[in-house]
Amino acid sequence: MxxxxxxxxxxxxxxxxxxxxxxxVSAVVNGATWVPEGTRxxxxxxxxxxxxxxxxxxxxxxxxxxxxxxxxxxxITNPFxxxxxxxxxxxxxxxxxxLVLCDSDHQFELGRKNFMMLLEKQVDGIVLIGxxxxxxxxxxxxxxxxxxxxxxxxxxxxxxDVSRFLVDARRGAREATRHLLEQGYExxxxxxxxxxxxxxxxxxxxxxxxxxxxxxxxxxxxxxxKMIVAGNYRYDGGREAMEILxxxxxxxxxxxVDNDLMALGAMxxxxxxxxxxxxxxxxxxxxxxxxxxxxxxxxxxxxxxxxEIGEAIANHLLDRIADPxxxxxxxxxxxxxxxxxxxSTRLQDHPAKSQSSILKQE
Amino acid sequence: MxxxxxxxxxxxxxxxxxxxxxxxVSAVVNGATWVPEGTRxxxxxxxxxxxxxxxxxxxxxxxxxxxxxxxxxxxITNPFxxxxxxxxxxxxxxxxxxLVLCDSDHQFELGRKNFMMLLEKQVDGIVLIGxxxxxxxxxxxxxxxxxxxxxxxxxxxxxxDVSRFLVDARRGAREATRHLLEQGYExxxxxxxxxxxxxxxxxxxxxxxxxxxxxxxxxxxxxxxKMIVAGNYRYDGGREAMEILxxxxxxxxxxxVDNDLMALGAMxxxxxxxxxxxxxxxxxxxxxxxxxxxxxxxxxxxxxxxxEIGEAIANHLLDRIADPxxxxxxxxxxxxxxxxxxxSTRLQDHPAKSQSSILKQE
DNA sequence: GTGAATGACTGAAACGTTTAAGCTATCTTG
DNA sequence: CAAGATAGCTTAAACGTTTCAGTCATTCAC
Numbered sequence: 050m051x052x053x054x055x056x057x058x059x060x061x062x063x064x065x066x067x068x069x070x071x072x073x074v075s076a077v078v079n080g081a082t083w084v085p086e087g088t089r090x091x092x093x094x095x096x097x098x099x100x101x102x103x104x105x106x107x108x109x110x111x112x113x114x115x116x117x118x119x120x121x122x123x124x125i126t127n128p129f130x131x132x133x134x135x136x137x138x139x140x141x142x143x144x145x146x147x148l149v150l151c152d153s154d155h156q157f158e159l160g161r162k163n164f165m166m167l168l169e170k171q172v173d174g175i176v177l178i179g180x181x182x183x184x185x186x187x188x189x190x191x192x193x194x195x196x197x198x199x200x201x202x203x204x205x206x207x208x209x210d211v212s213r214f215l216v217d218a219r220r221g222a223r224e225a226t227r228h229l230l231e232q233g234y235e236x237x238x239x240x241x242x243x244x245x246x247x248x249x250x251x252x253x254x255x256x257x258x259x260x261x262x263x264x265x266x267x268x269x270x271x272x273x274x275k276m277i278v279a280g281n282y283r284y285d286g287g288r289e290a291m292e293i294l295x296x297x298x299x300x301x302x303x304x305x306v307d308n309d310l311m312a313l314g315a316m317x318x319x320x321x322x323x324x325x326x327x328x329x330x331x332x333x334x335x336x337x338x339x340x341x342x343x344x345x346x347x348x349x350x351x352x353x354x355x356x357e358i359g360e361a362i363a364n365h366l367l368d369r370i371a372d373p374x375x376x377x378x379x380x381x382x383x384x385x386x387x388x389x390x391x392x393s394t395r396l397q398d399h400p401a402k403s404q405s406s407i408l409k410q411e
Numbered sequence: 412m413x414x415x416x417x418x419x420x421x422x423x424x425x426x427x428x429x430x431x432x433x434x435x436v437s438a439v440v441n442g443a444t445w446v447p448e449g450t451r452x453x454x455x456x457x458x459x460x461x462x463x464x465x466x467x468x469x470x471x472x473x474x475x476x477x478x479x480x481x482x483x484x485x486x487i488t489n490p491f492x493x494x495x496x497x498x499x500x501x502x503x504x505x506x507x508x509x510l511v512l513c514d515s516d517h518q519f520e521l522g523r524k525n526f527m528m529l530l531e532k533q534v535d536g537i538v539l540i541g542x543x544x545x546x547x548x549x550x551x552x553x554x555x556x557x558x559x560x561x562x563x564x565x566x567x568x569x570x571x572d573v574s575r576f577l578v579d580a581r582r583g584a585r586e587a588t589r590h591l592l593e594q595g596y597e598x599x600x601x602x603x604x605x606x607x608x609x610x611x612x613x614x615x616x617x618x619x620x621x622x623x624x625x626x627x628x629x630x631x632x633x634x635x636x637k638m639i640v641a642g643n644y645r646y647d648g649g650r651e652a653m654e655i656l657x658x659x660x661x662x663x664x665x666x667x668v669d670n671d672l673m674a675l676g677a678m679x680x681x682x683x684x685x686x687x688x689x690x691x692x693x694x695x696x697x698x699x700x701x702x703x704x705x706x707x708x709x710x711x712x713x714x715x716x717x718x719e720i721g722e723a724i725a726n727h728l729l730d731r732i733a734d735p736x737x738x739x740x741x742x743x744x745x746x747x748x749x750x751x752x753x754x755s756t757r758l759q760d761h762p763a764k765s766q767s768s769i770l771k772q773e
Numbered sequence: 774g775t776g777a778a779t780g781a782c783t784g785a786a787a788c789g790t791t792t793a794a795g796c797t798a799t800c801t802t803g
Numbered sequence: 804c805a806a807g808a809t810a811g812c813t814t815a816a817a818c819g820t821t822t823c824a825g826t827c828a829t830t831c832a833c
Contacts, residue, residue, distance in 0.1 A: 059819055070783045075821060085781070105531045106477060107819035109468045110788050117511070117532075125497050128490070135487050138514050142521065147528060149479070150512040152500050159504065166509060169467045170479075284701070313705055339646070343675055345707040421789055432813045437791060445811070469789035472818050 058099040067095035078103055109171060118366060119167035119197075121151045121160055123179030123247060127282070127310060128338035129355065130178055133202070136359025137176065144367055146173070153181035155247045155281075161186060172197055174366040177211075180204040180250045187211060198369040198378070200362055205252040205380075212369070212378040214362055218253045218335075221351040221385035222260025225305050225333040228349070228387060230268055232395045234303030234331045237265060238276040240290040240315055241307045248282050257307050257335065276301060280311045287314025295322055303331035303393070309338045309350055316346060316392065331393040335385075347390035354383055420461035429457035440465055471533060480728060481529035481559075483513045483522055485541030485609060489644070489672060490700035491717065492540055495564070498721025499538065506729055508535070515543040517609045517643075523548060534559055536728040539573075542566040542612045549573065560731040560740070562724055567614040567742075574731070574740040576724055580615045580697070583713040583747035584622025587667050587695040590711070590749060592630055594757045596665030596693045599627060600638040602652040602677055603669045610644050619669050619697065638663060642673045649676025657684055665693035665755070671700045671712055678708060678754065693755040697747075709752035716745055 060078070064071040069088060076084050077092040084092075095101075109115040118141060122130050138148045149172065151163035160181030167175055168190060174197045184206055190196055191210050200212040229237055239261050242254035262272045278293050280286035287306060291314065294301055306312035312334030316326060324330045326346045334341055337352035361381070368376040422440075426433040431450060438446050439454040446454075457463075471477040480503060484492050500510045511534065513525035522543030529537055530552060536559045546568055552558055553572050562574040591599055601623050604616035624634045640655050642648035649668060653676065656663055668674035674696030678688060686692045688708045696703055699714035723743070730738040 057819095060821095061819080071820085072783060072785095072822080073781090076782090079821085083781070088781080102527065102531050104472070104533060104819050106468050106471045106533050107788090108821075110466070110472055110790085110819080111821045113788075115468060125487075125500070126490075126493055128488075131488055131493050134512075135514050138487070138512060139516060142513065142525065142528075145528075147511045147513070147532065149509045150496075150500060151504065151509070152497050154501060163504065165464070166504075166507075169464050170509065171466060171468050317705070340702050340705065343679070343702065343706060345705070419789095422791095423789080433790085434792080434813060434815095435811090438812095441791085447811070450811080466789050469818090470791075472789080472820085473791045475818075 057104075058101040059104070060101075062099055063092065063095045063101050066099055067092045113171075114173055114370075115171045116145065117147045117149055117170065117172050118174040118176060119149050119151065119163075119170070119172040120176045120178060121153055121163045121167070121182055123153050123155050123160075123181045124283075125150065125152045127308075128340065129308065129336040129353070132338075132355040133178065133359045133362075136356040137363050138359075140360045140363035144363065146367070153179070155179075155181060157181055157183060157247060160247075164190070168197070173370045175199045176362055176366070177201040177206075178203055179247070181247050184208065198366060198373065200366055202358065202362070203251050203253060210378055212365060213252075213380045214358055214365075215252050215380070215382055216353050217382045217384050218256035219260035219263075221335065221387070222257040222305065223264040224385070224387050225335075225349075225351055226261050226264035227268075228389065229303045229305060229331050229333060229393060230264075230270075232303075232327075232331055232393055234395070235270075236276075236299060236301045236303070237261075237270070238278070238294050238301035238304045239306070240278055240280045240287060240294070240304060240311055242279065243281050243286075244279040253307060253335070257305075261305055280307070282308050282311060284310050284314040287311030287316075288318045289314075291315035291318040295319070295324075302329065303333075305333045307335050309334040309336045309341045309348060312348055312350065312392075313340060313344055316344065316348065320345070327391060327393050327395045331395060333387075333393050337388055341388075342390065344392075346392045349390045349393035350388055351385040352388045353385055358383055419466075420463040421466070422463075424461055425454065425457045425463050428461055429454045475533070476535055476732075477533045478507065479509045479511055479532065479534050480536040480538060481511050481513065481525075481532070481534040482538045482540065483515050483525045483529070483544055485515050485517050485522075485543045486645075487512065487514045489670075490702065491670065491698040491715070494700075494717040495540065495721045495724075498718040499725050500721075502722045502725035506725065508729070515541070517541075517543060519543055519545060519609060522609075526552070530559070535732045536560045536562065538724055538728070539563040539568075540565055541609070543609050546570065560728060560735065562728055564720065564724070565613050565615060572740055574727060575614075575742045576720055576727075577614050577742070577744055578715050579744045579746050580618035581622035581625075583697065583749070584619040584667065585626040586747070586749050587697075587711075587713055588623050588626035589630075590751065591665045591667065591693050591695060591755060592626075592632075594665075594689075594693055594755055596757070597632075598638075598661060598663045598665070599623075599632070600640070600656050600663035600666045601668070602640055602642045602649060602656070602666060602673050604641065605643050605648075606641040615669060615697070619667075623667055642669070644670050644673060646672050646676040649673030649678075650680045651676075653677035653680040657681070657686075664691065665695075667695045669697050671696040671698045671703045671710060674710055674712065674754075675702060675706055678706065678710065682707070689753060689755050689757045693757060695749075695755050699750055703750075704752065706754075708754045711752045711755035712750055713747040714750045715747055720745055 060071045060074045063074045077089050141148050153160040164182050202214045205213055242248045265272050278290045280290040316332050319330050334348050334350035337350045341348040341350045422433045422436045425436045439451050503510050515522040526544050564576045567575055603620055604610045627634050640652045642652040678694050681692050696710050696712035699712045703710040703712045
């Protein structure tokens with residue numbers, strides 16, 4: 050009466066079509082070597098004819114591998130994270146794996162939900178970007194048998210069983226601070242990550258603060274804790290922090306900011322206050338997101354090898370998945386590179402420097 | 412001798428632990444109503460004790476739903492796409508679904524690979540962002556029985572079975588063009604998407620060109636096809652296109668650009684050529700990415716409701732998954748909103764306008 | 774010409790779920 | 804009190820794979 054309610058083709062239908070057993074079909078599909086040319090072609094023809102595609106869910110159930118890795122990122126909108134995720138995803142795709150993306154929206158609660166979900170989905174590995182997954186969670190679930198390997202970036206979990214891919218933020222911070230001092234700035238301030246809640250436990254936060262203060266001390270300055278104000282790693286957080294700094298009786302003449310998003314916000318506020326950049330105020334950011342170079346005043350910043358990090362994570366993860374024994378967790382560091390742009394170059398006679406205040410608008 | 416090689420707990424282990432059948436465990440886990448308080452608590456206790464978490468792969472295999480939707484995006488790095496994906500992902504998470512992200516890197520070949528992979532992974536739905544998935548592919552695989560619903564944005568696939576969430580780019584383009592003309596610009600040019608290859612079949616590309624030309628014609632200008640040059644929707648493409656335009660004997664005094672990334676690139680080139688923006692050259696972009704407002708000269712652009720689009724996609728997709736009959740594919744439009752900033756306001760006496768050329772640097 | 778080895782293939786169990794159908798004891802109803 | 808309904812549970816078959824242990828010819832070594 051009506052068209053035969055065709056179901057999706059399976060190994061079974063292919064087997065029947067090709068006149069072999071399902072085991073043979075499976076062998077052909079998975080490229081076993083023992084199948085002779087003749088049968089192989091017969092099976093392949095059947096596959097073609099029926100448009101058969103293996104069901105990866107079923108395969109995963111049997112082989113206990115989902116060929117999927119999960120990523121939990123606190124905010125995919127942060128260009129720094131976006132590029133890492135992209136590089137990671139492209140590399141995984143190349144290696145025939147998929148990436149399920151969870152944005153935890155800076156919330157512990159979502160981070161938790163995402164983490165659970167990924168485990169239930171039997172992901173082969175988990176990449177944590179940001180610090181919205183608390184370590185209790187990790188403790189609880191890595192201890193469980195057969196857990197997927199975990200790689201964290203941006204957070205130095207104190208567990209030997211999670212790999213950490215970190216940026217040498219302390220060295221970077223010292224370099225940035227030194228640069229500002231060399232440019233003749235004298236009242237340095239810093240805008241860092243939040244002091245509590247999500248973002249407060251990032252590796253970068255503590256390390257940059259230490260780098261900043263130790264460099265200042267090395268130059269004989271003393272460090273006023275009031276000059277280190279907490280932001281939230283977002284644009285508006287940079288704005289708020291800068292407002293606070295400019296409200297101080299002894300306002301800074303330079304500020305080192307823990308990420309570019311906040312640096313951009315801070316810069317904007319400074320200009321709204323009528324400050325000339327870099328003359329009245331020097332700014333150095335962190336991350337070197339695309340927007341840094343394109344800002345009204347191009348932003349001096351610490352560049353981080355994002356593509357390299359993404360690829361390294363993917364490769365390490367797959368190595369660990371393949372054989373956790375021969376590939377133990379690592380704690381690897383990536384170096385930053387100071388990219389000097391206009392926002393901090395008071396000494397070199399930059400053509401635009403003296404007039405930059407004219408730019409302030411709105 | 413050695414520790415009992417504990418496996419991951421399953422319904423079975425829970426059943427044994429609680430002294431009931433696996434069917435009962437399943438019932439409790441899935442919140443069936445018929446299980447009396449007593450047994451329910453007993454089972455829940457067992458779940459707790461063993462740390463049981465259902466295996467979603469197995470569940471998916473049985474129920475034929477993976478609780479996962481796939482996204483293929485031509486470049487997640489484009490902030491416009493990033494925000495849509497984010498909104499989509501957050502909404503899906505809220506509805507207890509995951510999102511597997513595939514970046515096709517502007518390549519048809521990757522788009523194809525990703526599409527196949529997603530189908531094999533039995534995703535419940537596919538969202539196409541960009542045009543790296545060719546329609547032959549869709550034709551071939553949607554025709555197949557039991558295919559997942561597909562939603563496209565940025566590309567108006569000519570198939571009644573795919574939902575399309577589009578931006579009313581023509582109307583937007585007309586509004587942008589009118590705005591430029593009202594500001595007194597007279598030699599308008601346009602930078603659009605690529606004329607062939609990936610990007611060339613986006614809805615926006617043809618629609619903006621039509622909107623642009625029809626508005627010009629309505630004002631009595633005639634349209635020189637040479638004044639519409641193809642970019643690639645990326646920053647560098649905007650730069651190249653602008654170089655071409657500025658090389659023309661009759662260089663334009665205003666340019667409407669099909670997306671902000673290219674607009675930013677174009678703006679940069681114009682300034683490197685010593686042009687004053689908006690005095691010598693007016694620019695209007697499309698998308699209103701965060702960077703647009705923060706650019707050296709804040710960019711006039713057409714704002715698109717990204718968060719709303721992401722949410723709408725998620726909701727529609729889940730409706731379609733739940734019941735394809737009562738929820739047929741749709742073709743929905745979203746309106747743009749012209750956000751006027753400095754890059755195009757020649758008439759209003761903007762404080763910074765006359766000096767903006769000073770800014771050019773590097 | 775026997776036994777072993779090889780080549781080509783198949784049967785069936787298993788992976789962890791869901792779910793329809795069945796079963797038993799108790800409760801209702803007339 | 805018989806017949807049916809219901810509550811509370813279990814059995815077992817699926818879902819689409821992979822894979823291990825066979826099977827059955829054929830070939831090979833001696």
